[in-house]
Amino acid sequence: MTALDRKLIRDLLHLRGQVIAIVLIVACGIASMVTMLSAYDSLKLTQQTYYDQYRFADVFVQLKRAPEHLRDRIQAIPGVQQVQTRVVRDVIIDVPGLEEPATGRLISIPEQRPPQLNGLALREGRYINPGRRDEVMVSETFAAANDLAIGDTLGAVINGRWQNLRIVGTALSPEYVYEIRGTDLVPDNQRFGVIWMGRQALGTAFDMDGAFNDANLLLTKGASEPAVIFQLDRLLEPYGGLGAYGRRDQISHRFLSDEITSLRATAVIMPIIFLGIAAFLLNLLLARLVSTQRDQIAVLKAFGYSNGDVGWHYLKLVTLVVLAGTLLGLGLGLWMGEAVTRNYANYYHFPVLTFEVEPSLVIISLAVSLAAALTGAFVAVQQAVRLPPAEAMRPEPPAQFRPTLVEQLGLQRCFSPAGRIILRNVERQPIKAGLTILGLSLAVAILVVGNSFSDAINYLIRVQFYEIQQEDITLTFTEPLSGSAQFDLHHLPGVIRVEPFRAVPARLRFQQRTYLGGLTGLPAEGSLRRLMDRDLNLLTLPTQGVLLTDKLADILGVQPGDTLTVEVLEGARPQREVPVVGLVKEWVGVAAYMNLSALNQLMREDTALSGAYLTVEPASLEAIYAELKVTPAVASVALRQNSLDRFEETISGNLAVFTTVIAMFATIIAFGVVYNAARIALSERGRELATLRIMGFSRAEVGFILLGEQALLLGVAIPLGCALGFGLAALMSVAYDTELYRWPLVVSRATYGLAIAIIAIAALISGGLILRQITRLDLVAVLKTRE
Incomplete structure (x- = not known):
């Protein structure tokens, strides 16, 4: 061990309190970066592997009903590699042991098990057998949330008929990594689940033999997604197409991708703060160390040590401090990164969620921490290197004191001697x-x-x-019902108030911007679903025009007073020019609201309802749940x-x-x-x-x-x-x-x-x-x- 190395050890021991503090700050910065980047890498790799292995589709479309032979025309669209047509319907499910009605999304799958888009990762049990119309597979998350086992039976009202469905397997699909209904913010796996059923059985149950109402497309490499979507929409328009959209707008993928993006952003912001502070503290520490060791630097140079030797000596001190912080941060970050990654398994469901640490992450951590440290230490080390031996042998020149601002203003009498000393030192x-x-x-x-x-x-x-x-229950109907349905709902036990709504899919256009969404019609006198501005003032639905959530207005680039082109994707598919009369503040999703009567008029229909909001007596909930479970017209219930x-x-x-x-x-x-x-x-x-x-x-x-x-x-x-x-x-x-x-x-x-x-x-x-x-x-x- 050289003399300089022994001096280095003595310096570290003498400065141990300050060194420990800097080590901890460096460790925090590196830990935050490693935690977020390792979780980011793991989620990104797991997502991509899962999507590739199980052939996650690129384009999705729902429609009213189309003949199966249309599939060949979809396949012929340039850029389309594979097409999968399906029957998809939401129904009310009676789950054993669950008091409330649950919503099941029935999705058809081939009776045989060919390679398919959005393939199923079998988790338990087996695939359905051909010809067994009562056999289903359910999502693993739905089964786990309700303690369902292989062989258990679910009750469902399918197209007006009660049917028992026997669970033969559990599975996961890349289409539902984040298993959520379109109207929710967080999953409710106990009351919403995906159920896969044989194509023939489900098609027969919903009178969809030889037809489909949902299609997924896999595109060839380099294909133009907008061009495919344009041709697909034009082809499906006569069959009630609701507008095709790409993977980017698929809700499960969107939630997962937004989470991955936020992880990467956090991995940049937090380490910058921590490592910047560590660089500042290292600069303070070294500057003072050089100042107090002027005579030692002079002696070292007098005995033949070069400027490089002296500079490297102080850089080694910085390197050791930062290396200790980096190693501690790496260990803590890897532990926290694995914990964060595993925590995502509670919300995002993969067959295998692997915690992966790229070797480059360790190199990046070392490089970033050393760069921050050397940046902070540069001035102090440069001062030590440039200090001539003769000058270093002399004590530092005394600081120059001058009257402080307080003293120049004549306010020194307001402070004690100790207070004036404090002010002088800060200002100096x-x-x-x-x-x-x-x-x-x-x-x-x-x-x-x-x-x-x-x-x-x-x-x-x-x-x-x-x-x-303000509602207790939100009901969605399987098909739009006449206005008399709201009076039927009043006969449910314990119902206090019923407010209907009408929801229609629509494409909204303003200049060159387009948004595929919908219009929601609410009664003018309604109070269960209230509309508010950014100051939480209640808004009244106008007799004409549309109210947009502020986020949707930003997407379309519109302001109150502008006119939207509304292309309804249901019924007669009318296209109208509708003025924007106000903005609504909401924190979840985006929406466009109209007066219910105005929307019915725009649709050229008598009063039609898509669902209703209910307030009910708490004591009557059990009776309401029991009745809703066997009501054919109800597709979903949200509490x-x-x-x-x-x-x-x-x-x-x-x-x-x-x-x-x-x-x-x-x-x-x-x-x-x-x-x-x-x-x-x-x-x-x-x-x-x-x-x-x-x-x-x-x-x-x-x-x-x-x-x-x-x-x-x-x-x-x-x-x-x-x-x-x-x-x-x-x-x-x-x-x-x-x-x-x-x-x-x-x-x-x-x-x-x-x-x-x-x-x-x-x-x-x-x-x-x-x-x-x-x-x-x-x-x-x-x-x-x-x-």
Whole structure:
């Protein structure tokens, strides 16, 4: 071991407190990056492998009814490699042990098991047998949520007839990685499931022999998806085509892809903050170390050590510190990355979810951490290298003091001597003070943005489930029914209020922009599904025109007063020009609303209903559920309370883990910044503080001078950090502003208070450690002057 290596070990031991703090901050940055990138790589690889192996389709389309021979014409469209036609219908399912009616999505599959699009990964049991019309396979998640086993029986009303369905197998499909109905935000696997049934059996049950109402297409490599969709829509228009769409807009894929994208974004933002602070602290540490070791540097150079040897000596110190932080961060990040990846299995369902760590991730982690460290250490190392031996042998020139701004204004009498000392020192080193404030404010900001997620969730729940949705039950009919259906619903036991709605698929156009969605007609006097603006003021449905959610307006680029072209994809398929009369604020999905009478008039139909919102007596729920299970006209039942419970259960668990990790990381930052700044200040001003002690200042007063400076910087950093936190929350709100859901920008006073409290506690702990060192200050040793 060389002399420089022994010196290096002594330096590390002497600076162990500061080194540990920097190691922890580096570890937090690397851990956050490795966690998110490893989860990103694992999900991306698993998704792509699953899609390729089970032939996930590229284009999807639903329609009213088309003859099977049309399949050959679809196959002939340029760019189409394979076509799969199906029968798909939603029905009410009676699940053993489940009081509420569940919704089952019946999807036809070939009786034989040829290679097919959206292939099934068999999880348990077997494939259906040809000719057995009662045999079905169910999604593994639906079976698990309801404790269903092979051989169990489900009851279903299929095309008006009660039928028992016997489970022979469970499976997964790439079409339902995120198994969700189109109107939900989070899955409810207990009350919604996918059921695969033989093509002949399902076709016969719904009078679809030799016909289909759903088709999936796999495209050839390099094919133009828009061109295929255009020709497919034109071909299927006479058969009630509801508009084809690509994989990007398939709801399961969309949720999964948005999650993968957000993981990658988080993997960039968080490490930048942590490693930037680590670079700043390393710069402070090395700058002070070079300053206190001027005479040692001079001796080393006098004994023949070159500038490169001295520079490499200090770079090795930085490298060892960062390497320790990187290794700790890698270990923690891999552990957390696997936990995060496994957690996704609760929501995204794959046959095999493999945690993969690319070797390049380790290399990237080392490169990023070293780059941050060397950037922070560059100036200090350069100072050590350039320091001539003769100059290094002399003590540092004394600092130049000048009147502070407070003294220039004549306000010095308002401060005690200790207070004036604090102000002078802060003003003498503005860059150092500014960087300390920045580090502390970032810690506050991370806490604010982490806890703002809870505020956003609480706000979303309050608005969506208590202000907008007032109904207890939402019913959807298998086919549009006449207006008299709402009076029939009043005869259900315990029903208090019924409000019908009409939903029609439509293509909305404005200039060159198009959106494939629908129109929802609500009664003008309705109160169970309320429409509100961004200030939560109630909106009244106009007698003419359409109200758009603000997100849909952004997608189409329209403002109130503009005119939309509405092409209805149902019935007579009318095309109308409809004015936009207002914007609605909603946080889930996008929608276009019309007055129910106006929509019926646009459709040129008598009063027709697609479903209804109900409020019911709680005591009558069991009786209502029993009747709905055997009502042929009902295709699905959604319960507001169940949706709320599932949303809170899904979001709250993840949010608690996330906010805990954020609080831990931010506390480490705050502790590291405060402790390092105070520890360096103590080493820089040891002679000054010892002199004050000899002049009669008490330990408390000396401690106040040192820690008061840190308290002043913290006092400035807290409001700045709160503002930065709000800004980061605003950026997160923009990042999560998707078609599927939006993230409200809400930051409560409690969130600010919690962030301030955590930072204050971290500062008190680090301050207590510094006070212990002040009480042990050796006055004689500190006052020795270097010769």
